[in-house]
Amino acid sequence: MITIQKAARTETSSYDEVPYTSRAFPATDPRRLSAIARLFGLNPPSPAKARILEIGCAGGGNLLPLAARMPEASFVGIDASGKHIAQALEQAETLGIDNVRFEHLLVQDLDDSFGSFDYVICHGVYSWVPSEVQDAILDKCRLRLTPDGVAFISYNTYPGWKTREIVRDAMMFHTGGVEDLRAKLGHGRGMLDFMREMAAPGTLFTEILQGEAPGIATGEDAYLIHEFLEAHNAPCYFHDFAKRARSAGLAYLADATLATMFTDNLEPSARDRLIVACGGDQILLEQYLDFCRNRQFRQSLLVHADKGQAIDRRLTDERLRGLHYRSLFHTRSPDADGRGFVYEGRNGWARAESALERTALDTIFSAQGRALDYGTWEAGVAARLGATAMDRSAFAGFVSLLVTRGLLDVLGEGCEADAADSSTEHLHADELALRMVAAGQLDVTNAYHELSRLSPVDAVVLPRLAEDDLGEAVFEAVEAGQIKLLIDGTPITDTEILRSESQRHAESSIARLRALGFVQGGRSQAPGSEAVATGA
Structure with a gap:
């Protein structure tokens, strides 16, 4: 049920005057939070049927896509801005999402009537409120979090x-x-x-x-x-945040960006000295890393204090096996000796040193951005190498290295459908993306809670994937004045060239939509073109 309730105590908010642009934040996805908790030895609730709270939900841009992806879960969003809540309600109605409740409410007034939550998200709030509200955020996380639940809090940091x-x-x-x-x-x-x-x-x-x-x-x-220009913006050092959380009855679990927790990307001599200096204290280690990296922003995961002793940040084979992985590489090019490839992505690069590593990287890269569960990935590598050449322990070690270097996206339950085979000839579009495009939105969230801006051609192609001639669909959109195809800044007027370029743009759009996670199935190539598409 979607509801709005005027709380007994609300305040005028600067966000009413200038609403915050509401969007999806991938790190807040409970499927990622649960995966991290499992990696580190805990047993978090299944996101698929969880109760999820967002403190400071803005216009619903983060919570609504999650609710759409997890229809058996239930969601509550609260915000101090009435305008934000009105936007969220309107969006929920437009997109037909009914497993979410929005309340115009201060976090201090989040009482027992709301019940408990398996995941609590508080993104972009903590640093921007007074100290007493920060205390309330931590207090409500402790009071409202289920025994095995996970809280996410982001904040600005020193240095x-x-x-x-x-x-x-x-x-x-x-x-x-x-x-x-x-x-x-x-x-x-x-x-x-x-x-x-x-x-x-x-x-x-x-x-x-x-x-x-x-x-x-x-x-x-x-x-x-x-x-x-807010009245409040209070960055803090990470170790001070962790201490404050501990005083509130919460334990630090992890950073949402796993690679920032580990020393694998450091030079060996620096890594060894740092590990010795910290003596196994994870908070001390990460604070030193923050100093070295001049870190400005953090996304911390917290659990109940009594779970602290159970946290084990060693990535064991057993825990790796229960999760799903996505390649974060966007290009693959031959290496210097011609025996393999160098893979590059937004978080770095990798070069395989063995046949097993080459096969592992090629298998996950060839999934075209889809999540593969560990077993499927491992079986694919074994099938290509042969039973005698497959070293399962070495494979687990390589996966662990890719995770700690930030080269893989790690997800928990809820990705099973996305990991299914998509090699059929039939193209099919992501359902939520279709709804968002139908509502006139070009900023669209994919199955992995990542936000992308679609092109005008993408917005034409996506709803018409079932048609035999998508080039004709683009041509019709040009003829109808919905989009323009330009060469050197000039609209194409020659019908034959226009049809040819419409086909090229349709094929390029399918490849792009697949890479962004909005299309599965079919096979396409993206031939080069001098034509540029714009909205009319």
Whole structure:
């Protein structure tokens, strides 16, 4: 049931004046949270039928796609902004999602009537509220979390925010008398420009300003207003956050970005010294890593304090086997000796050193962004290598290395359908993506809770995948004035060229939609084209 309830105690929020752009945040997906908990030896609730709470749900952009993907789970979103809640309700109605409840409510007023939750998400709230509200967030996580539940809290951190505070303080000082938030941002940007003009060349201060200036000049207004011009923005050191959580009866489990927890990406000498210095203290280790990386932002997973002793951050074969994995590589190119490939992705690169590693990388890369369960991946490698050449222990060790280096996406229950074979000739589109496109949205969330912006051609192709001639569908959209195909900035008018380019764009769109996780099945190639598609 979708409901809205005016709580007895609400406050006027700056988010009513300038609503935050509401979108999906992949790290908050309970399928990822449960996977991390299982990797580290805990037994979290199944996300498929879980109760999930989001504190600070904004306009529902994060919670609604999760609710659509997990129809047997139930969701509650609360927010201090009435405008955010109204947006969330409207979106839920538009998309036909009914296993979610939205409440205009302060976190302090989250009482026993809401019951318990298996997963609690609090993204983009903790640093931006007063200290007493931060205490309430931690307290409600403890009170509302089921015994095996997992909480997610994100926050700004030092040391990275030390330099950003210089910019924020200057913008706040300069705009102190300005009431309108958008006007305040304009004046803040002007202050930054003035500081850049006045700063002495070649100084550290100039480097700081140059580093922040592009993002502030071109960044989204809502983000900048709430990041740099809110009354509250209180970064903290990670070890202080962990201590505060411990005082609230919660234990630190993990960072949502697993690779940031491990030392595998460090030089061996630095890694060995750091491990010795920390003496097995994970919080101490990660704080040192934050200093070395000048970290600005964290996404911490917490559990009840009594689960702390059960946490084991060694990645054992048994725990690896129960999960699903996706390649985060986007390109594959031959290596220098021609015997294998180098795989590159958003978090780094990998080069295979053995036949087993080459086969493992090729198998997961060839899944085209789909999640494979461990058993399916392992069996595929064994089938290609042969029984005598397959070393299952070495395979597990390689998977563990890829995980700790951040080269794999790790997911828990709920990905079984996505791991199914998709080699059939028939193309089929993601159901939620279809609903979002039908609602006129181009910012669409895939099955792995990742947000992508579709092109105008994508928006034409996706709902018409069942048609035999998708090139004709694109051609018709051009003729109807829905989209334009351009060459060198000029609309194509020649009918024969237009039909040819429509076909090329249709094929390119299918390849792109498949890579983004919105299409399965079929086979397509993406031939080159000089034509560019735009919205009409």
